[in-house]
Amino acid sequence: MAFSVVFHHDATDPLAVISAPPPNESSHDRAAREEREVEAQRISDLIDDEIRAERAVRKKEEESVKILLLGQSESGKSTTLKNFRMRFARDKWIEERASWRAVILLNLVRSANTILDALSQDMDEEQDGLNDASKFDDYYRQYKVRLSPLQAVESNLKRLLGATPEDIQPRKQNSPTTLSPCGSSEFFIRSRAWRNFIQTTRGHEFSKHSFERDLPNLVDNTEVIANCKDDIKALWMDGLIQDMLWRRRTRLEDSAGFFLDAIDRLSARDYEPTDDDVLRARLRTLDIQEHEMKRHEVFSPCSLNTFADTDAPKWKIFDVGGSRTQRHAWLPYFDQVNAVIFLAPISCFDERLLEDPRVNRLEDSFILWKAICSSKLLSGTILILFLNKMDILEQKIRNGIMVKRFLPSYGDRPNETNDVVKYLRQKFKDTVRYCSPEPRICHIYPTSVTDTKAMAVTLTSVRDGILREYLKRADLF
Ligand SMILES: Nc1nc2c(ncn2[C@@H]2O[C@H](COP(=O)(O)OP(=O)(O)OP(=O)(O)O)[C@@H](O)[C@H]2O)c(=O)[nH]1
Ligand SMILES: [Mg+2]
Structure with a gap:
């Protein structure tokens, strides 16, 4: 015994x-x-x-698939995050939609003010020609007076959104692309201020009454925009001015046309932002923002039958600022994430970085992609590449812009969207192959992340792909 x-x-x-x-x-x-x-x-x-x-249940609950969105500034990272939230965290998305009204109006007003600034630039050494130059002078004098209230509206909306006086850069006449200390003239608000703004305005019921009660400033400014809308429309639709903007390569935001075209709807007192409006609203990311999506949100309905809803991990998505001055902040996230979604805006072959105008934007994307592929810290990470802004690429090709002028290696291939995409896709693929420390698969999707319908399909495929890979690796280790 x-x-x-x-x-x-x-x-x-x-x-x-x-x-x-x-x-x-x-x-x-x-x-x-x-x-x-x-x-x-x-x-x-x-x-x-x-x-x-x-313990196992707790561990499962703490377990999360972590996704890092990377890419240069304005590549579409935050727009991709919005797509994820719109599709997989619908309730919160709807709750926050009204809060975007101020950002959307600010986008609209900034675009109008940028056009006015471009008109006010010195005519002397411009290529506009003498006749046009005097005409622009006249235009400018008329519009400057009538649209002068928009300067104040821009500052008011920024303040309303929580920008500090230092964050509000006064517009400098004659230099619409002057860089701020953060590397861009673009407006930004810090994430804490934005969170506070969302907190106080979320769930708003869009009623004219509640907006007038809680945000009288927003309603007053909407009124000013409504009073200016005919002049803004005339300014925007004038063929001569469009030509001038094109010749001077005036830099308007990608969504400028979308919002200017919709000015009647946007300047109504009881305007309610739609999904598309929120998706197009540009708010530059300054700090790293983390968004969590619960498992039942991400996996309902789930196409992976092998995976019971209750077992699925929750998802965390990290959105970062993409300008060169902000990239140092990415590194600490490299050894924590399961997947990287890299956004390369391939329509930017003829554009330069705002923060360093000597650098071509497509070249910058290639340099970044190479660094991501070569990183030892990311060698075990699932890589997904979005060749983004397909719609803008198509538009540029339709307008006759020759890719080989900006990308001599493109040679005499046809100047057609499909050929350009095929060529660039291969270049990105080759980088994965030759620069990754270990052999790996990279999923590549041509995207227009502002196209919500197409993105719904892409995101489902991305989700299932990441999950499958995540589970495979979880079994191995
Ligand atoms: N037409 C079009 N516009 C796009 C597309 N992707 C993004 N945009 C627009 O481009 C602008 C920049 O997009 P963001 O998602 O804010 O870019 P980001 O990568 O988060 O930029 P940072 O926060 O500065 O790093 C926004 O106005 C978007 O609406 C696209 O595929 N097509
Ligand atoms: Mg962003």
Whole structure:
């Protein structure tokens, strides 16, 4: 018997003494004691099992698929995150939609003010020609007076959104692309201010009454925009001005046309932002923003039948600022994430970086992609590449812009969207192949992340792909 072995083995062992049977134990008492001990062990095992199961559930709950969105500034990272939230965290998305009204109006007003700034630039050494130059002078004088209230509206909306006085850069006449200390003239608000703004305005019921009560400033500014809307429309639709913007390569935001075309709707007192409006609204990311999506949000409905909803991990998506001055902040996230979605805006072959106008934007994307592929920290990370802004690429090709003028290696291939995409796709693919520390698969999707319908299909495929890979790796390690 085990106890007698222990007992006789080492009587000085305190444990052996404690667990030793009483002296002169009868065989009947011993049987009863052994039964009690077996029962005690059974209960102890049950408790252990329960603790283990509880721990496993907790671990599963803490477990999350972590995705990092990377790419240069204005590549479409935040727009991709919005797509994820719109599709997989619909309730919160709807709750926050009204809060974007101020950002959308700010986008609209900024575009109008940028056109006015471009008109006010010195005519002397411009290529506009003398006749046009004097005409622009006239235009500018008219519009400058009538649209002068928009300067104040721009500052008011920025303040309303929580920008500090230092964050509000006064517009500099004659230099619409002057760089701020953060590397761009673009407006930004810090994520804490934005969170506060969302907190106070979320769930707004869009009623004219509640906006007038809670955000009188927003309503007043909407009124000013409504009073200026005919002049803004005339300014935007004037063929001569469009030509001038094109010749001077005035830099308007990608969504400028979308919002200027919709000015009647946007300047209504009871305007409600739509999904598309929110998706197009540009708000530059300054700090790293983390968004969590619960498993039931991401996996309902789930196309992966092998995966019960309750077992699925939750998802965390990190959105970063993409300008050169902000890229140092990406590094600490490299060894924590399961997947990287890299956005390369391939329509930018003829554009330069705002923060460093010597650098072509497509070239910058290639340099970044090469660094991501070569990174040892990311060698085990799932890589997904979005060749983004397909719609703008198509538009540029339709307008006759020759790719080989900006990308001499493109040579005499046809100046057609499909050929350009095929060529660039291969270049990005080659980088994965030659620069990755270990062989890996990279999923490449041509995208227009502002196209919500197409993105719904892409995101489902991305989700399932990431999950499949995540599970495969979880089994291995
Ligand atoms: N037409 C079009 N516009 C796009 C597309 N992707 C993004 N945009 C627009 O481009 C602008 C920049 O997009 P963001 O998602 O804010 O870019 P980002 O990568 O987050 O930029 P940072 O925050 O500065 O790093 C926004 O106005 C978007 O609406 C696209 O595929 N097509
Ligand atoms: Mg962003």
